[in-house]
Amino acid sequence: MTKSKLISSIAAALIAASIFGGIDAQAAPHDTSIAIMATSVPVEEPSEETKEASDLKARVAQILNPEKDNVKVNGIKKGDLYVPKGTNIMLSLVNPLHSKRVKAGANFHLKTVDNLIINDVIVIPKDQEVTGKVIDAHKNGIFGGSGKLVINIPYVETRNGIQVPVNGYVSGYGNRDNGAIAVTAVVSVFGLFMKGTNIEYAPGQLFCVTVKEDTDLDATPENLKEVMSAERPHGQVLIVQAAK
Template identity: 45%
Template sequence: MNKKDMAIILSVCTTLLVNTTYFSITEAKGTINRNDIEANYNPFSDEDIVDDSTLTMTERLAKIQNEQKEHKSAIENVQDGHLYIPKKTQLKVELVNAITSKTAQEGENVDIRLVDNLIVNGVVVIPKGTIGKAYVYKARSAGGFGRKGILMIAGKEFKTINNIVVPLKQGLTGEGNSDGGGVAVAAVISVIGGAFMKGTNIEYPAGTIFNVEVKENVDLQATPDNLNEIMNPNIIHGTEITINL
């Protein structure tokens, strides 16, 4: 093989490698539309991270004292005397429809169904079978060089019988398979050969069961005395409008 032929082959391989890398980046980025989820929020984080690095020592001490007072005097986000759904309550849910990393888009809405009743003080506040909302937090389709598909579904919200929004976090995570070391060897030997070695996508069938977590304390706007009445499913709950003619 002469130098001219080698130069042509090298040029083709370089172009293919650049194009493959480019498509990997653009596909991984996806279309971001987080449905009003706050910027930089990670629903799979175990704790809410607060940056207090800019506070002075006096401000930090005041912050700690205020937090201690709030903890002693009241439950966060809950009016005194009201019942509530505690933060980090685990809920078992299932996917209503199948979804795959091959076609999923970041920010896409996903329907979830509550598997068991959520009961507070002996009263059902969210019935089994209630449809809630989740969304695609991260999605990446499978690609060349053994790149495996990734799909993360985060819980967003349920509503109680009396229409109280229950914000959620955590959810379902998974990824396909890659060719591992074989791909790395193939990539060294042949850029063209490696590009045709595909990873696999991850697919969650309808009915896939997983857990979500209540993001924060949720005030049920009810007391122990009237919870049963407020959560009566036979009472119509919603926004009432009165029009006087």
């Protein structure tokens, strides 16, 4: 086969591939035995001056109203227990996530891998359902472009319904198909039909999130066990006045 015929054959194959679904290399699912470390959402953090001003305001309120036990400093009510900032919480993905199949705004589900225990009391139980959100997603593209999948897990809920904010931001990309660029040099414009890989998180994929800030548990050392009791009814609480 002559060089020109070889190039023509490759070009024809690429055209056919583009017509019948394209050359769409898929990334292998992530290793579920390795936890992906989530980070904080990339937003501008408040300045130290702003934080200090907020703390000072809370302290002044406490000094002016010493009889009020519900005044919080750094978000924690005096006498209450809390989940410390920086605490690691391991989560396992329930359903697969694929950059080609999900859309921005979609929810997905995870579950906690272990109990989170504070003072010998289970605060967040194993297999607690956790909801995440897809921030951005797009499939692989031409010129070897990779797929993209950006997700965020905003909080994990305690047994008594406290939403513990976590750093649960993960931005992932598939691999670029560098071979496509090399092929382009041989088959000219037909190389643009080559694609990079998508990104996929398989069920069981582990994500490690960290508690974003000290979070008040709305419980004291004395009543923590009662508040977090599995037998105690938990759920949405409404206080409604009788109609007049």
